[in-house]
Amino acid sequence: MKKMNRFIITLFVAFMCLPILVTLVYSFATEWGKSILPSGYTLKWYAQLYQDPQFLAAISRSLILTVVTLAAVLVILVPSIALVAIYLPKFDHLFKPIVLLPYAIPGVVLATGLMRTYTNGLVPLFAVLSGGLFIYSLPFMYQSVRSSLQEIDGTRLMEAAEMLGASKVYAFIRILLPNIKIGIMVGSLLTFSAFFGEFQLTNMILGGDFETIRIYMLRVMKVNGHLSSAVVMTYLILLVIISALIIKLTNMNRKRSSMMREEAAFKPIVKGSPAHELLNH
Amino acid sequence: MQQHWKRQAQACLLPLAAVLLLFLAVPLVIMIRQSFGDQNGDGFSFANFMQILSQPFYYDAFRNSFFISIYSALAGLVLAMFVAAALARMNEKAQEKITLFINMTANFAGVPLAFAYIILLGNAGLVTLILQHMGISLQSFFNLYSWQGLALTYVYFQVPLGVLFLYPAFKGMDQRWGEAVALLGASRFSFWARIGIPHILPSVLGTFIILFANGMGTYETAYALVGGTVSLVTTRIASSVSGDIFAQPQIGSAMAVLFSILMIAVLLVNQYLLHLFRRDIK
Amino acid sequence: MSYLTIENLNLELGGKMILKDLNLSIEKGQLISLLGPSGCGKSTLLRGISGLNSIKSGKVMIDGRDITKLAPKKREVGMVFQSYALFPNLTVADNVAFGLAMKRIDKDTVSKKVAQILELVGLEDKAKSYPGELSGGQQQRVALARSIVVEPKVLLLDEPLSALDAQIRKQLRLELCRLQKKLGITMIFVTHDQEEAMAISDRIFVMHNGQIAQEGTPSQVYFHPSNEFVAGFIGNYNKLNKEQIERLFGPLIEEGSTYALRPEAIEFTPQDDAVSVVGQIIERHILGNVVRCTVQTQYGTLWVDRMNQGQAVLNDLKDVTLFIRQEDVVTLHQ
Numbered sequence: 001m002k003k004m005n006r007f008i009i010t011l012f013v014a015f016m017c018l019p020i021l022v023t024l025v026y027s028f029a030t031e032w033g034k035s036i037l038p039s040g041y042t043l044k045w046y047a048q049l050y051q052d053p054q055f056l057a058a059i060s061r062s063l064i065l066t067v068v069t070l071a072a073v074l075v076i077l078v079p080s081i082a083l084v085a086i087y088l089p090k091f092d093h094l095f096k097p098i099v100l101l102p103y104a105i106p107g108v109v110l111a112t113g114l115m116r117t118y119t120n121g122l123v124p125l126f127a128v129l130s131g132g133l134f135i136y137s138l139p140f141m142y143q144s145v146r147s148s149l150q151e152i153d154g155t156r157l158m159e160a161a162e163m164l165g166a167s168k169v170y171a172f173i174r175i176l177l178p179n180i181k182i183g184i185m186v187g188s189l190l191t192f193s194a195f196f197g198e199f200q201l202t203n204m205i206l207g208g209d210f211e212t213i214r215i216y217m218l219r220v221m222k223v224n225g226h227l228s229s230a231v232v233m234t235y236l237i238l239l240v241i242i243s244a245l246i247i248k249l250t251n252m253n254r255k256r257s258s259m260m261r262e263e264a265a266f267k268p269i270v271k272g273s274p275a276h277e278l279l280n281h
Numbered sequence: 282m283q284q285h286w287k288r289q290a291q292a293c294l295l296p297l298a299a300v301l302l303l304f305l306a307v308p309l310v311i312m313i314r315q316s317f318g319d320q321n322g323d324g325f326s327f328a329n330f331m332q333i334l335s336q337p338f339y340y341d342a343f344r345n346s347f348f349i350s351i352y353s354a355l356a357g358l359v360l361a362m363f364v365a366a367a368l369a370r371m372n373e374k375a376q377e378k379i380t381l382f383i384n385m386t387a388n389f390a391g392v393p394l395a396f397a398y399i400i401l402l403g404n405a406g407l408v409t410l411i412l413q414h415m416g417i418s419l420q421s422f423f424n425l426y427s428w429q430g431l432a433l434t435y436v437y438f439q440v441p442l443g444v445l446f447l448y449p450a451f452k453g454m455d456q457r458w459g460e461a462v463a464l465l466g467a468s469r470f471s472f473w474a475r476i477g478i479p480h481i482l483p484s485v486l487g488t489f490i491i492l493f494a495n496g497m498g499t500y501e502t503a504y505a506l507v508g509g510t511v512s513l514v515t516t517r518i519a520s521s522v523s524g525d526i527f528a529q530p531q532i533g534s535a536m537a538v539l540f541s542i543l544m545i546a547v548l549l550v551n552q553y554l555l556h557l558f559r560r561d562i563k
Numbered sequence: 564m565s566y567l568t569i570e571n572l573n574l575e576l577g578g579k580m581i582l583k584d585l586n587l588s589i590e591k592g593q594l595i596s597l598l599g600p601s602g603c604g605k606s607t608l609l610r611g612i613s614g615l616n617s618i619k620s621g622k623v624m625i626d627g628r629d630i631t632k633l634a635p636k637k638r639e640v641g642m643v644f645q646s647y648a649l650f651p652n653l654t655v656a657d658n659v660a661f662g663l664a665m666k667r668i669d670k671d672t673v674s675k676k677v678a679q680i681l682e683l684v685g686l687e688d689k690a691k692s693y694p695g696e697l698s699g700g701q702q703q704r705v706a707l708a709r710s711i712v713v714e715p716k717v718l719l720l721d722e723p724l725s726a727l728d729a730q731i732r733k734q735l736r737l738e739l740c741r742l743q744k745k746l747g748i749t750m751i752f753v754t755h756d757q758e759e760a761m762a763i764s765d766r767i768f769v770m771h772n773g774q775i776a777q778e779g780t781p782s783q784v785y786f787h788p789s790n791e792f793v794a795g796f797i798g799n800y801n802k803l804n805k806e807q808i809e810r811l812f813g814p815l816i817e818e819g820s821t822y823a824l825r826p827e828a829i830e831f832t833p834q835d836d837a838v839s840v841v842g843q844i845i846e847r848h849i850l851g852n853v854v855r856c857t858v859q860t861q862y863g864t865l866w867v868d869r870m871n872q873g874q875a876v877l878n879d880l881k882d883v884t885l886f887i888r889q890e891d892v893v894t895l896h897q
């Protein structure tokens with residue numbers, strides 16, 4: 001039985017890794033397609049890629065879009081989630097369905113609405129795109145921040161601080177934020193990787209006018225597959241670094257919380273957050 | 282004093298409300314309005330909807346999306362059940378590693394995934410070549426750039442998503458299995474009949490519906506793999522709205538409205554089923 | 564002179580009136596317990612006093628000052644929560660210093676006071692630890708120190724010991740008593756455990772359905788429950804009706820319809836001025852140092868508590884004669 005389980009998991013991991021592996025090999029192959037094994041190996045695709053100003057421009061655009069939107073999310077969304085969770089439980093039921101939002105209103109639908117509303121030039125399209133992404137960050141942020149708040153019993157901490165003479169704003173900054181910091185960071189990193197790899201809204205709303213990394217990837221794919229593979233691998237390495245950060249933070253979080261309350265079961269933040277899977281199809 | 286503070290707290294929510302209004306509510310309302318309008322968004326009729334429901338050019342998109350999603354969700358679900366069951370019996374460390382692995386591979390969906398499948402199964406793909414050497418022509422029964430290829434590609438991201446959704450239920454079931462054996466000496470059969478199946482069925486159904494919804498909403502993978510050659514809801518809407526040649530935004534809006542209604546209906550069915558099954562719990 | 568006074572307090576939560584016309588007054592420097600079953604509104608009353616929940620009508624006064632409409636931080640009231648509510652991101656010393664820092668007290672005084680109070684609760688060597696590194700009992704001591712150090716006029720404790728093991732709980736409640744007497748703090752201690760309330764309080768307020776059902780010293784509440792609820796909640800009284808009582812003792816002078824009789828007031832050996840009743844022991848339960856016998860008599864079943872001294876006779880005893888004194892019968896009011 002044990003062997004069987006191990007076998008299934010191995011098969012699954014292989015199934016998931018296979019496409020990534022062939023992409024990796026392809027990015028180092030001089031040519032692949034005439035024979036079963038590549039005819040030779042080279043680093044020239046990477047060299048070519050890193051010298052392409054358009055690649056660097058695409059990365060920069062993705063970064064700008066991601067950072068600007070994430071900043072808005074952190075400034076507007078995170079305090080609102082905390083505020084509702086602690087002081088306005090009446091509004092909480094409005095927040096709950098947003099976990100299903102990406103399914104109920106798929107990207108293509110929201111993009112359609114945004115385009116029909118804003119192609120008249122009333123609002124810069126970059127802002128429209130950023131606004132659209134903001135909407136789809138709701139599920140990640142809500143889940144990470146909420147579970148973090150629950151874990152530390154944020155309501156109680158705010159009350160305790162207030163009883164000791166702190167103002168609400170002071171208690172929020174000095175007590176609440178530092179204690180949900182890890183939840184916020186994990187949520188941010190998940191959001192970051194989702195925004196950074198965003199394709200659908202960007203392609204529909206701005207398309208070729210704003211070539212982000214994914215759009216660049218697709219354009220290059222049609223011209224030179226090897227180069228495109230090199231883009232994919234570079235992009236994946238960036239995201240692996242981000243994921244490693246997430247792991248590290250989640251582990252830190254677990255250590256702290258398990259010390260905090262002996263009996264309290266650790267509720268994973270990244271683990272089992274299927275929402276993360278949604279944005280990149 | 283308390284009332285005063287409540288009002289202040291509500292005021293703090295205004296920026297979020299503004300964003301939701303500007304980038305969610307208003308666009309959706311305008312889109313719904315335009316779905317009843319003509320080319321310029323004026324007038325009021327069901328003409329756009331009639332056109333979608335009567336012309337194969339449009340309703341085929343729904344049909345294709347529907348079947349590809351059903352197939353990929355079913356395949357994904359069955360495979361995910363094996364993986365989730367196996368994963369539930371692994372130790373904690375392994376479980377953590379796998380869930381993180383799944384989260385990482387999520388970044389591979391879309392353009393990279395489409396391209397990797399082209400390298401594997403395309404006209405000059407690795408698998409195609411290997412089969413050719415063995416004297417089998419892959420193209421004679423499988424075409425990557427058709428609905429077949431799409432369904433197969435979707436499976437790649439359906440399986441891990443299914444695992445994430447199913448695995449908690451399987452884990453809970455393993456616990457119950459242990460308890461049932463310890464307390465009642467239940468046989469394997471009676472365990473499955475009385476506890477196992479009732480316990481995982483809601484999760485399995487719910488996961489199927491989520492996977493189905495996920496398949497329906499997929500855009501990037503399809504766009505990268507087949508472009509416009511296979512008509513799907515997502516790509517058809519996108520090209521109606523932003524395509525240069527066939528731009529018919531009012532039809533696109535109507536399709537988007539139908540699409541969203543369909544998705545919401547599916548989710549409501551899901552909620553209802555969950556409610557039905559979980560009556561005993563709530 | 565009453566130090567904390569609550570007059571006709573009404574408090575509503577989620578459209579339901581939780582506290583109804585509640586009145587209460589407490590002397591300075593006393594440790595009083597709010598005792599009642601869970602859900603009766605004890606926490607809500609504390610939250611009304613502290614200002615965490617706003618009240619609908621009524622008045623809360625401390626030391627002659629009307630604080631009904633003040634914000635929590637202006638009330639000079641401290642609170643200790645069941646879940647400790649320590650700030651996980653601050654060290655023990657910083658947790659304790661938090662309230663002092665809010666009062667803009669200079670740093671030297673703060674660190675001196677923090678050191679003093681930590682010594683008082685026996686945690687001077689944990690000053691640099693984080694709450695997560697302490698045991699539950701230690702965490703609750705920090706929480707106590709954190710609330711005491713700012714010298715609140717009234718300290719509210721909401722089931723502060725409930726999350727702890729029985730042994731630590733008993734030890735900590737003694738320390739709490741000692742500290743309270745030493746510093747002369749006015750404390751309201753919430754608990755649903757009658758033994759705990761009896762052990763530490765100067766006065767007990769028994770709560771029922773959002774009102775005070777009875778107040779008094781522990782022995783007043785224990786020996787003279789004034790109504791059926793208190794008699795039932797404190798120490799498992801035998802409940803008898805008027806008819807049963809009159810058959811036992813003849814016509815009564817005092818009016819009433821329900822009467823209570825403590826299980827340990829019934830004797831197996833002849834007593835002065837006692838009436839005798841024959842019966843059979845049908846059940847025995849050992850409750851630590853007490854054995855509770857259920858005795859079937861012609862007046863109904865009665866609980867009788869005896870000290871558990873391992874007497875063989877108690878174990879074999881079947882047919883017994885009970886001796887009941889009229890003075891042990893307490894008249895209950897509705």
Ligand SMILES: Nc1ncnc2c1ncn2[C@@H]1O[C@H](COP(=O)(O)OP(=O)(O)O)[C@@H](O)[C@H]1O
Pocket residue numbers: 576577578579581599600601602603604605606607608
């Ligand atoms: N936010 C709330 N909304 C509505 N009812 C509440 C709320 N909080 C507590 N209650 C109700 O108030 C009653 C008293 O609660 P509480 O003061 O916590 O009881 P205790 O502390 O004595 O156990 C309970 O019946 C509880 O259900």
Ligand SMILES: [Mg+2]
Pocket residue numbers: 602605606607721722
């Ligand atoms: Mg309580």
